[in-house]
């Protein structure tokens with residue numbers, strides 16, 4: 001319902017998180033302690049360009065704000081691809097997005113809503129979400145990994161996201177040393193060639209001639225299909241090796257894993273843990289492996305967390 005009085009200063013303040021993914025867009029409203037107080041999910045109009053994608057998210061956000069009567073303090077956006085987090089622009093996007101690379105995301109959001117906006121790569125936002133309100137809340141040194149269509153990675157060091165000079169710190173999916181298979185990025189032998197959902201299906205098809213989704217391969221592995229088991233063993237061993245390399249370089253204590261492939265956690269986790277146990281880190285401290293907890297909302301909650309973190313110091317009385 002519209003036409004009510006304008007929000008007064010005592011109206012509860014919220015931070016919005018927007019996750020613009022290849023197929024769906026998630027919008028959440030979070031209080032200052034990142035409790036989700038509203039949310040909605042709509043299809044992403046990826047073929048209609050950046051203006052339509054951001055416009056769709058803004059429509060959802062305005063509706064949520066109208067319904068709940070909250071006062072918006074700021075907006076965080078998580079987007080797939082390579083982003084310039086400082087300039088708030090998408091730099092490189094996959095082919096499934098039309099007119100998205102170069103799109104000024106934060107300027108568009110700020111112009112429409114009149115509040116500050118911030119942009120993160122989606123995997124960085126995923127880890128922000130899990131490290132502030134999810135499975136690794138309170139842990140200071142974490143590798144975040146998403147096993148989805150591709151493999152994404154991000155690093156949480158000393159309780160903050162490590163971005164790197166190109167926003168690419170922790171991009172574990174595209175480091176070499178995992179065989180010689182061609183990767184979607186144009187490289188060879190990357191972790192993604194063994195551990196992404198798309199790769200799990202492709203590796204199974206190479207062995208058997210049968211085309212299956214990663215989920216179907218996981219179901220076959222549970223039924224003791226030897227080829228499916230071998231494909232998942234290769235994925236688990238590769239993920240463990242990536243964790244061990246990261247632990248050796250960064251002394252992370254914990255790895256949090258999300259993405260569609262992690263739905264096969266009862267199958268995948270023991271395979272990763274077995275490989276980790278065979279080669280313990282030189283520190284002598286084993287790596288703790290945990291499953292992501294925020295599910296499909298992790299990126300949006302993490303994006304809201306970025307906005308809260310950026311704006312927190314500017315608002316009196318907020319921790």
Ligand SMILES: [Zn+2]
Nearest residue numbers: 174183185190
């Ligand atoms: Zn690659």
